[in-house]
Amino acid sequence: MDQVMPKGHFGQFGGQYVAETLMPALAELEGALDQAMADNSFREEFRALLADYVGRPTPLTLASRLSGELGINLYLKREDLCHTGAHKINNTLGQVLLAKRMGKKRIIAETGAGQHGVATATAAALMGFECIVYMGEEDVKRQAPNVERMHLLGAEVVPVTSGSRTLKDAMNEAIRQWVTHVDTTFYIIGSVAGPHPYPAMVREFQRVIGDETKAQCIAKLGKLPEAIIACIGGGSNAMGIFTAFLDDPVELVAVEAEGEGYDTGKHAAAIRAGKVGVLHGQKSYLLQDDDGQVIEAHSVSAGLDYPGVGPQVAYLAESGRLTVMSVTDDEALKAFHRLALAEGILPALESSHALAVIDQVAKRLKPGSDVVLNLSGRGDKDLATVLSIIEEGGGR
Amino acid sequence: MSRFETLKELVAGGGKLLVPFFTGCYPDGDTFVELLLAAQSAGADALEVGIPFSDPSADGPIIQAASQKTLEAGTTVDSIMACVKRARERGLALPLLYMTYYNPILHRGGEKFSREAIASGADGVLVVDLPPEEAEEFAPIARANGLDTIFLIAPTTPEERYPLVLSRCSGFLYVVSVTGVTGGKEAAVDTVGAMTGKLKDMTDLPVLAGFGVNNAASAKAISTAADGVIVGSAIMKLVGEAGPADAPAKVAAFIQGLRAALDG
Numbered sequence: 001m002d003q004v005m006p007k008g009h010f011g012q013f014g015g016q017y018v019a020e021t022l023m024p025a026l027a028e029l030e031g032a033l034d035q036a037m038a039d040n041s042f043r044e045e046f047r048a049l050l051a052d053y054v055g056r057p058t059p060l061t062l063a064s065r066l067s068g069e070l071g072i073n074l075y076l077k078r079e080d081l082c083h084t085g086a087h088k089i090n091n092t093l094g095q096v097l098l099a100k101r102m103g104k105k106r107i108i109a110e111t112g113a114g115q116h117g118v119a120t121a122t123a124a125a126l127m128g129f130e131c132i133v134y135m136g137e138e139d140v141k142r143q144a145p146n147v148e149r150m151h152l153l154g155a156e157v158v159p160v161t162s163g164s165r166t167l168k169d170a171m172n173e174a175i176r177q178w179v180t181h182v183d184t185t186f187y188i189i190g191s192v193a194g195p196h197p198y199p200a201m202v203r204e205f206q207r208v209i210g211d212e213t214k215a216q217c218i219a220k221l222g223k224l225p226e227a228i229i230a231c232i233g234g235g236s237n238a239m240g241i242f243t244a245f246l247d248d249p250v251e252l253v254a255v256e257a258e259g260e261g262y263d264t265g266k267h268a269a270a271i272r273a274g275k276v277g278v279l280h281g282q283k284s285y286l287l288q289d290d291d292g293q294v295i296e297a298h299s300v301s302a303g304l305d306y307p308g309v310g311p312q313v314a315y316l317a318e319s320g321r322l323t324v325m326s327v328t329d330d331e332a333l334k335a336f337h338r339l340a341l342a343e344g345i346l347p348a349l350e351s352s353h354a355l356a357v358i359d360q361v362a363k364r365l366k367p368g369s370d371v372v373l374n375l376s377g378r379g380d381k382d383l384a385t386v387l388s389i390i391e392e393g394g395g396r
Numbered sequence: 397m398s399r400f401e402t403l404k405e406l407v408a409g410g411g412k413l414l415v416p417f418f419t420g421c422y423p424d425g426d427t428f429v430e431l432l433l434a435a436q437s438a439g440a441d442a443l444e445v446g447i448p449f450s451d452p453s454a455d456g457p458i459i460q461a462a463s464q465k466t467l468e469a470g471t472t473v474d475s476i477m478a479c480v481k482r483a484r485e486r487g488l489a490l491p492l493l494y495m496t497y498y499n500p501i502l503h504r505g506g507e508k509f510s511r512e513a514i515a516s517g518a519d520g521v522l523v524v525d526l527p528p529e530e531a532e533e534f535a536p537i538a539r540a541n542g543l544d545t546i547f548l549i550a551p552t553t554p555e556e557r558y559p560l561v562l563s564r565c566s567g568f569l570y571v572v573s574v575t576g577v578t579g580g581k582e583a584a585v586d587t588v589g590a591m592t593g594k595l596k597d598m599t600d601l602p603v604l605a606g607f608g609v610n611n612a613a614s615a616k617a618i619s620t621a622a623d624g625v626i627v628g629s630a631i632m633k634l635v636g637e638a639g640p641a642d643a644p645a646k647v648a649a650f651i652q653g654l655r656a657a658l659d660g
C-alpha cells in the first residue's frame with residue numbers, strides 16, 4: 001500500500017514546504033529515487049549491503065522471562081544488533097548509495113543523539129564521501145562519545161549555536177547548508193521527516209525491518225502477531241516495522257516521549273499535544289506556542305527529543321490506524337533496567353520507551369498473544385545518561 | 397488598490413527601486429517604528445518587514461540573530477502589526493510587505509492573518525517556505541483580502557517553473573540573487589541577469605533582486621540587471637551594532653548612500 005498521495009501528501013500532512021531554491025533539488029531527488037527503486041541493480045546493491053555489512057536479517061528474539069511475567073509472548077526485533085547499534089544505518093546506506101548514483105560529492109546530515117550522525121559517517125566512510133554532520137552545541141556536550149566516533153570515521157562535526165542548540169536547530173543549519181551548496185551536496189535526513197520525498201524514501205529504506213518481521217513471524221508462529229510496538233522520534237523505526245503490516249489486522253502501537261510529564265509542558269509528545277504546523281519542509285503535528293513559534297521538546301532520550309513527527313505517522317495517527325501512547329522519562333528508565341535484568345539486553349533509551357507500555361498492552365490482549373517490540377537500538381550510547389540518573393538516585 | 401501598484405510607475409519612469417528589510421520590533425518596538433519612518437525619509441521605495449520565526453532555515457546568521465533576539469524580547473505577530481499601524485498613523489506611505497515563514501500564518505489561520513495584515517496597513521506577504529505548489533490554499537485567501545502575494549525565483553529554478561511562480565505572484569517578483577541564505581554570499585550580477593533576461597518578456601511585474609546585496613556598490617551593480625534591490629542583512633547588521641538610540645540615523649545615512657548609488 002503506497003500511502004503517498006499527490007505531491008507527497010499523506011492526507012493533510014506532508015508536502016514540500018521549502019524555499020524555492022530547494023524545489024528543483026527535491027524534484028531531482030525524487031526523479032533519481034524513482035529510477036533507483038525501479039533498478040534491480042540498485043535494489044540488489046542495497047540488499048547486499050544490508051546483509052553483508054549491517055548483518056541483516058536481524059533476529060527476532062523471544063524475551064522468555066518477560067513473556068512469563070506478562071502472560072504473552074514478547075518478541076524483540078533486534079535492530080540493536082545492526083552495525084553501529086541502531087536501525088539508523090539501514091537508511092543512511094540507502095541514501096548514500098543514492099548520492100553516489102546522483103554524482104554528489106559531499107554528504108551532510110543533522111543529528112541529535114548522534115546515532116544518525118554516526119550511521120551517516122559510517123556509510124560515507126564506506127563509500128568514500130566527504131561528510132559533515134551538524135549537531136546542536138548542547139548535544140555535542142551531552143553526546144561526547146558519539147562526536148568522537150564520528151571524528152574517527154572521518155566526519156566533520158559542526159556545532160550549531162543558533163536557537164535552542166539542539167536537534168531542530170541542527171536541522172535548520174543542515175537545510176541552510178544544503179541551500180547554499182545544493183549542486184554538490186546530498187542531504188541525508190535521519191527520519192521519516194522533512195519535505196517529500198524524504199518521508200517516503202526513508203520509509204522505503206527502513207521497511208526491511210517489518211518485511212523481515214513478517215517473514216519471521218510466519219516462520220516461527222505460523223501467523224501474524226496481535227500487536228507491534230515502536231517508539232516515535234520522527235518515526236523511522238516505527239514506519240520501518242509498521243509498513244509491512246498496515247493492511248493487516250495487527251494493532252500498531254506508537255509510543256511518544258512524555259518527558260517530565262504531559263502537564264509539565266516538558267515533553268516531546270507531538271501527536272498528543274501538538275497542533276498541525278509546518279517545520280523542516282513538512283506539515284505535521286508540531287509542538288508550538290500561541291503565536292506559532294516552535295516549542296523545544298524535552299526527553300531523557302536524545303533521539304526522541306524533537307518537537308514534530310513524520311507526516312505519515314501523523315496521518316496514520318489521525319486516521320486511527322495507530323494506537324498512540326506516551327511514556328515519561330522515569331517509566332522509560334524503569335523499562336531500561338527491566339530489560340537489562342530480565343533478558344541481558346541494554347536497550348537504547350528510545351527503545352526503552354516502547355518497552356515501557358508493555359504491561360498496558362499485555363493487559364488488553366488475550367493471554368498467549370504474540371507481541372513484537374522494535375528494539376531500535378542498543379543502550380551503550382546512553383550509559384552516561386543512565387549512570388548520572390542512578391547517581392542522583394532515580395530511575396530504578 | 398495595493399500600494400505596490402505605485403512601483404510599476406516608478407519603474408516605467410526609469411527609476412531603480414530600493415527596498416530595505418527590517419526584522420519586526422527589532423531592537424524594540426519604538427525603534428522599529430522610527431526605522432521604518434527613517435527609511436522612508438531616506439529614499440526607500442517600499443519596505444519589507446520580517447515576522448520572525450523560531451526556526452528561520454532560509455536566513456543567515458544576522459537575520460537569525462535578530463529574529464531570536466526580538467522573539468526573546470516578547471515580539472509577536474500582533475505586536476509587529478501594531479507597530480506597523482503606528483508607523484502608518486505617523487505618515488508612512490510606502491508599500492509594505494510582511495516576510496515570514498508559513499507556520500505563524502498557518503497557526504493563526506490564513507484568513508485571519510490576511511485580514512489583520514491589511515488592517516495593520518500592509519500590502520503584501522512573502523512566505524519563504526511556501527512554494528507555489530503549497531500555496532494553493534493560502535495565496536487565494538491572501539489575494540481575496542487584498543494582500544499581494546510575492547513569490548521567489550532562485551538561480552536554481554528551471555525556466556519551466558517560471559510560469560507557475562508568476563501565476564501566483566503579484567505586487568512584484570522577488571529574484572533570489574544567490575544560491576544560498578540571506579546575508580551569505582555576495583550577490584552576483586551575472587546570476588541575476590540570467591534570470592531577469594528570461595523573465596523580461598514573461599511578466600510586467602517589477603522584478604527586484606535580494607539576498608547578498610550588502611553595500612552601495614553591489615546595489616548599483618545588481619540594479620543594472622533588475623528593477624531594483626532588496627537589502628536586508630546589511631541593514632540589520634547596522635541596526636544591531638548601532639543600538640536603539642543611534643540606529644535610525646545610521647540606517648538613514650546608509651539608505652541615502654544606496655539611494656544615491658542607484659540614482660547616480
Ligand SMILES: Cc1ncc(COP(=O)(O)O)c(C=O)c1O
Pocket residue numbers: 086087088113115116190191192231232233234235236237238302303304348350351376377378
Ligand atoms: C535507537 C533509536 N531509536 C529510535 C530513534 C528515534 O528515531 P525514529 O523515530 O526516526 O526511529 C532514534 C533516534 O536517534 C534512535 O537512535
